Amino acid sequence: DMSPEEIAFQGRIDRNEKIEPKEWMPEGYRKTLIRQIGQHAHSEIVGQLPEGNWITRAPTLERKQILLAKVQDEAGHGLYLYCAAETLGVSRDELLERLHSGDMKYSSIFNYPTLTWADMGAVGWLVDGAAIMNQVPLQRTSYGPYSRAMIRICKEESFHQRQGYAIMMKMANGTPAQKKMAQDALNRLWYPSLMMFGPSDKDSVHSAQSMAWKIKMNTNDELRQKFVDQTVPQAEYLGLTVPDPDLKWNEEKGGYDFSEPDWDEFYQVLKGNGPCNKERLGARVKAWEDGAWYRDAMVAHAKKKASRRPV
Ligand code: 3HC
Numbered sequence: 001d002m003s004p005e006e007i008a009f010q011g012r013i014d015r016n017e018k019i020e021p022k023e024w025m026p027e028g029y030r031k032t033l034i035r036q037i038g039q040h041a042h043s044e045i046v047g048q049l050p051e052g053n054w055i056t057r058a059p060t061l062e063r064k065q066i067l068l069a070k071v072q073d074e075a076g077h078g079l080y081l082y083c084a085a086e087t088l089g090v091s092r093d094e095l096l097e098r099l100h101s102g103d104m105k106y107s108s109i110f111n112y113p114t115l116t117w118a119d120m121g122a123v124g125w126l127v128d129g130a131a132i133m134n135q136v137p138l139q140r141t142s143y144g145p146y147s148r149a150m151i152r153i154c155k156e157e158s159f160h161q162r163q164g165y166a167i168m169m170k171m172a173n174g175t176p177a178q179k180k181m182a183q184d185a186l187n188r189l190w191y192p193s194l195m196m197f198g199p200s201d202k203d204s205v206h207s208a209q210s211m212a213w214k215i216k217m218n219t220n221d222e223l224r225q226k227f228v229d230q231t232v233p234q235a236e237y238l239g240l241t242v243p244d245p246d247l248k249w250n251e252e253k254g255g256y257d258f259s260e261p262d263w264d265e266f267y268q269v270l271k272g273n274g275p276c277n278k279e280r281l282g283a284r285v286k287a288w289e290d291g292a293w294y295r296d297a298m299v300a301h302a303k304k305k306a307s308r309r310p311v
Helices: 004-014 027-046 047-057 060-085 092-100 118-138 142-173 175-196 209-213 218-236 262-275 276-289 293-308
Strands: 248-250 256-259
Touching: 027 047, 027 060, 027 092, 027 209, 027 276, 047 060, 047 118, 047 276, 060 092, 060 256, 092 218, 092 262, 118 142, 118 175, 118 218, 142 218, 175 218, 175 262, 209 248, 218 256, 262 276
Parallel strands: none
Antiparallel strands: 248 256
16 A cells, blocks of 8 residues: 555665655655654753763863763764754754653653762763664664764764773772772663663564664664673673673573563653653753743844845
8 A cells, every 4th residue: 555656765765775855755754763863862962961960070180071072972963963853854943842842752761860970981881882782773774864973973972882881990990899889880770771772572663664664773672682792791891790680691592681671660761750850851941941042142143134234
C-alpha cells in the first residue's frame, strides 16, 4: 500500500543514497527525524547541567578547563543538531517550546544527579561511551544533515569519553577513599547508562520503521550489548566491579550475559518522575525566561536596522 513516490523513496534509502532537505520525503520520515534529532539536540543541551554542576568545584585548574571545554562542546552539539532539525521545516523556537512544555523528551540519563567528582569520570566514561556507541552508526544515517552532524559530533564525543576514563583511572588508582568514590559512581550510573539505549527491542515502538528508513542503524538491544561488551573489560582494567551479580561471559554468543535495567524506573523517569526531572527542566525554562530581554533586544535592533535601510 505504498504510493509510487514512497516506493521510489524507499529505493533510494535501500541504495544508501542520502536524503537532502528540499527533496521529497514521506511525512512520517520527516516527523520521525524531527522527533529524534530534536530529542537528541535537547539531550545535548540538558546534558550540560549535570556536568555544569561541577565546573566550580573541579579539583584543579586544569580539570576545570577540560570540563568547561567539554560542556561547551555539548552546547555546540545541541546548536548543530537544532540546525539539522530546522532543515526539516521546524523552527528552533518551536522545538524549545515543546521541550519546555514537556511534550518532547531528552535522554533519561540526565535526570540523575552527579554527587561527587568521580561522577564526572563516570559520566564521560559511561554516558559519553554509550552516546558514541549509538552515534557512530548514525554517521551513516539516511538524512544528509543529520549524518554530517554526527561525523563531527562523534570526533568530539570520543575525546569526552577518554577524558572521563582518564578521571576514572586517576580515581581508581588513587587513595582508598578515591577508589571508593569511583566504585560508587559506577554503581549509581551503570543501569541508567544501559537505559540510554532505549527500551528492549520488544517494547521499542519506533525501531522497525526507523530502521527501514535508516534513521536508526541498529536496534536498542544490539547497541546495549555492544556497550556492555566494550565496557566490562574497561571496568576490569580499572579494578572496579560492575554492579551486576549476573554478569557473565557467554562463549557461545561471544558477548556478556547481563541483567536488564529496571524498566519500571525507566518509564517513571520518562514520565517526569526521575530524581532530577523537575530541576533539569526548571533550569532550562528559567534560562529561556531569563533570556527574554536579550531576544527582545535583538529583534528590536534588527527592526531598527531594517527601517534605516535606504529605499
Ligand atoms: N531517554 C528518554 N526517552 C527515551 C529513551 C531514553 N534513553 N529511550 C527511548 N526513549 C523514548 C523514545 O523517544 C520513544 O518516545 P517518543 O515516541 O515519545 O519519542 C519511546 O521511548 C520508545 O522508544 P523507541 O525505542 O521506540 O524510540 P527510538 O526509536 O527513538 O529509540 C533512541 C530511542 C535509541 C534513543 C533513538 O531515539 C536515538 O538513537 N536517538 C539519537 C541519539 C540520542 O538522542 N542520544 C541522546 C543521548 S546522549 C547525548 O546526546 C548527550 C551526550 O553528548 C552526553
